[in-house]
Amino acid sequence: CYQHDVLAVCDEVNARGEFLPDYAGEPYDNHGRFQALFEYTSMMGELLEMDVVNVPTYDGYQAAATALSMAARITGREEVLLPRAICPDKLSKIQDYLRPDLTIRLIDYDPRTGQLDREALRRALSPQTAAVYFENPSYLGYIECHGAEISALAHEQGALCVVGVDPITLGVLTPPAGYGADIVCGDIQPLGIHMQYGGGHGGFIATRDEERFVMEYPSRLFGIAPTCVPGEYGFGDVAYERTSFARREEGKEWVGTAAALWGITAGVYLALMGPQGMAEVGEGIMARARYAMMQLGRLPGVRVPLFQAPHFQEFTVNFDATGKTVAEINRALLQRGIFGGKDLSREFPELGQSALYCVTEVHTREDILRLVEALQEVLR
Structure with a gap:
């Protein structure tokens, strides 16, 4: 968790009766839920300069693990490369989530600058590499300045580039899409959510609007569509058939109760901040x-x-x-x-x-x- 200002309106909106049941449920018992989450994902897409953003997962750790799983399914490969300068707790969660299907290899950092060792990365990349993952800012605080080069090295080997990012940095730092990221993930806790003992988290995953990415999301995606009434629009699930809600045990990846209320809260924060x-x-x-x-x-x-x-x-x-x-x-x-x-x-x-x-x-x-x-x- 990070200690950031929480705007009073964030607490006011997420305490309203229309949104409090957003632990689960559908439009008929959660008035405005789909539209509120659509607005949240739209603003996150603008912030990240990506087309598609999911309804929040449990937290940023799960979002990173799921993003890497998506990359493996897209490429059909079984190895992912991660920086050694990563939070051990996050690494533990990623390992738990990916094993035994994927192999994780750690890439060292430059002891002087902290930047990912690109030569070590170049040697580690192979036709078995599904994705290269790094974070900006890193766990140790420094900004990775060679994102474009890292992305290019991954793409040369047919791998995807997955970047973990703190969304509150994106008012001043270039979004990962700007230096070649294929999948971007992170946690929305900094966006108007109080520090808590284990709660207050929500993970986001963002990609371009391409079928090969969209169909590998395990989590729900909300969109907008015209209704049978001229000039009227409704909000609801996109490609629902790809989720475990629809496919049950045949789903590509299981997804359970998400953090929808925190997504609405982050949406309020983004709307207020601009x-x-x-x-x-x-x-x-x-x-x-x-x-x-x-x-x-x-x-x-x-x-x-x-x-x-x-x-x-x-x-x-x-x-x-x-x-x-x-x-x-x-x-x-x-x-x-x-x-x-x-x-x-x-x-x-x-x-x-x-x-x-x-x-x-x-x-x-x-x-x-x-x-x-x-x-x-x-x-x-």
Whole structure:
């Protein structure tokens, strides 16, 4: 989860009786549900510069795994390539979802920049590769600057390029479709949804409007069509026969209860923000994160950012030269009422005593300076 501003209207709309039953149900008991979700998918398509977006899956982890499964079915291949700089929890979920049908291979990163090692990728690609997956921004916070080259390498071998993206970045960053992505996926939690203990997630998958992609979606797709009344339009399922709802045990992939209410919430957020609002929030986040890195970088023994690359809201801070562990630092910060960065020393031991910090639009200049002052005390 990310700590972002949640507009009051988002909570107001998703608490309305017309939408609260959207755990499941059909138009006759959920008034306006299909249209609301159609509007959500339309705005997501505009944000992602893609034609087709699904009704939300459980979360972004499932969306990534499903996107890779779709790529394997489309290409008829059984191997996918993922970056080693991926969240271990997400990797675990992808492994659970894809095994035993697909083989997963991890591609290393450049230790200086964090960028995906393109030479290693080139060597790993083969006629068995169904997809190359990477994330922008990455789990470690840096922005992958070589998306077009990665996509081209995948396409040269007949593989698809699948990109995981944080949708709140797309007011300032080029959508993955702009650098060759075939399938784009991610989580909508940043779009007007509160942080929660395990809930508040919804996964999206987006593609071009081509039959080979559309018919491999396991989740529902909502569209608009004219009715028998001139000038009237209705909203409903597209290609329903491809889903497990219709095919049951013969479905290509099972899909159960989705996160429809969160899709409606994200739609409200996008409608309220508009293109200018999304640009402003993205610029504000990047400015705050840069300011935080500059201030933290002045502390003795602190190296930030660890990777020589642009960042969005997250960045890796290294404390090796301070003589203290991240665990010690975080305990001391917690005593001062501050949550320290996520300890990366177990997940990525080669990074030493490093932590992942995050700054968003909710953090003020005073918040950042309070963190810097607290760290200065702790590191003495």
